[in-house]
Every structure is written in C-alpha cells, then in structure tokens.
Amino acid sequence: QQPVQSPQAVILREGEDAVINCSSSKALYSVHWYRQKHGEAPVFLMILLKGGEQKGHEKISASFNEKKQQSSLYLTASQLSYSGTYFCGSRGSTLGRLYFGRGTQLTVWP
Amino acid sequence: SQTIHQWPATLVQPVGSPLSLECTVEGTSNPNLYWYRQAAGRGLQLLFYSVGIGQISSEVPQNLSASRPQDRQFILSSKKLLLSDSGFYLCAWSRPVFGAGEQYFGPGTRLTVT
Numbered sequence: 001q002q003p004v005q006s007p008q009a010v011i012l013r014e015g016e017d018a019v020i021n022c023s024s025s026k027a028l029y030s031v032h033w034y035r036q037k038h039g040e041a042p043v044f045l046m047i048l049l050k051g052g053e054q055k056g057h058e059k060i061s062a063s064f065n066e067k068k069q070q071s072s073l074y075l076t077a078s079q080l081s082y083s084g085t086y087f088c089g090s091r092g093s094t095l096g097r098l099y100f101g102r103g104t105q106l107t108v109w110p
Numbered sequence: 111s112q113t114i115h116q117w118p119a120t121l122v123q124p125v126g127s128p129l130s131l132e133c134t135v136e137g138t139s140n141p142n143l144y145w146y147r148q149a150a151g152r153g154l155q156l157l158f159y160s161v162g163i164g165q166i167s168s169e170v171p172q173n174l175s176a177s178r179p180q181d182r183q184f185i186l187s188s189k190k191l192l193l194s195d196s197g198f199y200l201c202a203w204s205r206p207v208f209g210a211g212e213q214y215f216g217p218g219t220r221l222t223v224t
Contacts, residue, residue, distance in 0.1 A: 032212055041200055041215040042154070087154065091211055098211060102153040 005101035022088030031071035032089035112137035116216040129188040133201030141203040143184040148198040
C-alpha cells in the first residue's frame with residue numbers, strides 16, 4: 001500500500017521547473033506532501049482530498065487525479081530553498097493510516 | 111498554536127542498553143500520535159500509533175514498545191537496543207480520527223547504537 005514516487009532524484013538549476021509524481025495501486029482518499037531538509041524533520045506542505053482539486057503553496061502546487069490514483073507536485077521556478085527530499089503520503093479512507101513513499105531527493109544548484 | 115517536543119535530540123547508546131524517548135504535544139486535545147523511524151537516507155517507517163491514552167497499535171514487531179500514559183505524551187522504549195535500532199526517530203501528531211489526517215512532526219531524536 002506504499003505509494004510509488006518518481007523520479008527518485010532530481011537535479012535542477014535555480015529557476016527551472018520540476019514535477020514529482022506519486023501513484024498508488026489502491027483507491028485514494030487523500031494525498032499528503034511533505035518536504036524534509038537534510039537532518040531535519042519532514043514539514044507538511046499540503047493535502048489534497050479526493051475530488052481532483054489542485055492546491056498551491058508559494059510556487060509549489062499539486063494535483064490529485066482520483067481516477068488514476070495519482071498525485072503530482074509541481075515546483076515552479078525552483079529556488080535554492082526547495083532542495084530536500086519530498087515525500088508523498090496516501091490514505092485510502094478517512095480512518096486509514098498514512099502510507100509514505102520512499103521520497104524524491106531534489107537538489108537545486110545556483 | 112500546536113507544538114510538538116521530543117527529547118533527547120541526540121543519543122548514543124551501547125548495544126544491549128535500554129531506551130526511552132519522549133514526545134509531548136501542546137495546544138491540542140486527544141491527538142493521534144505516531145512514532146516513525148528513518149534509517150540514514152531512507153523513507154519513513156511507521157513503528158507505532160495511538161488514538162488515545164493506553165491505546166497503542168504496533169506496525170512492526172520489534173524489540174521496541176510504546177506507551178501513552180497521558181493524552182499528549184507518547185513514549186518509545188526498548189529493554190535492549192540492537193545495532194539495527196540506530197536511526198532518526200520522529201514523533202508526529204494529527205487531529206483526531208475524522209480529521210484530514212495531515213501529520214506534524216517533532217524535531218526528532220538521532221539515535222546511534224554502538
């Protein structure tokens with residue numbers, strides 16, 4: 001039930017865009033996105049509930065395709081501060097536990 | 111606002127020694143509480159979660175145990191540490207069961223077993 005994230009790693013130049021994908025083999029109720037900087041705890045970015053909504057946080061947005069059981073995180077005009085490991089978490093129901101993907105390591109160079 | 115505390119921040123323990131990590135949450139009532147372990151460069155492994163005082167669910171049978179003696183206190187313990195117990199231990203909380211379920215993590219405890 002662990003969601004699958006792709007790619008495993010991304011290297012960008014400052015100002016470039018990136019997309020991180022998260023897919024599940026099970027029906028999804030919600031998808032959560034977190035960012036973890038090296039040596040620190042994960043920080044909650046946003047949550048998407050089923051309904052295909054799109055959300056944004058600064059220049060980071062995400063979409064949720066309930067039918068495809070997928071979510072994508074879009075990072076626009078990347079900044080150095082975006083570097084870190086991005087985790088998606090998926091829940092199959094309101095009472096279900098959260099399953100985390102293995103993470104995508106994003107590195108932004110100046 | 112809600113805050114979550116963990117201590118100690120770092121810990122170096124010999125194999126076979128006991129362990130006690132503490133997590134407390136402020137500013138919320140009846141939170142769901144979680145213990146995760148993260149090995150170096152790896153993902154988040156859920157160890158235990160709790161929906162109330164004295165209610166603990168174990169995800170991974172290990173030499174670890176968890177207790178929730180008070181509503182906003184969650185303790186991770188071991189009687190005898192193994193080398194494989196080394197890692198970054200994270201406590202997290204979320205709003206009660208019917209919430210959206212987003213989890214907020216504490217600062218973590220970095221445990222090295224030697």
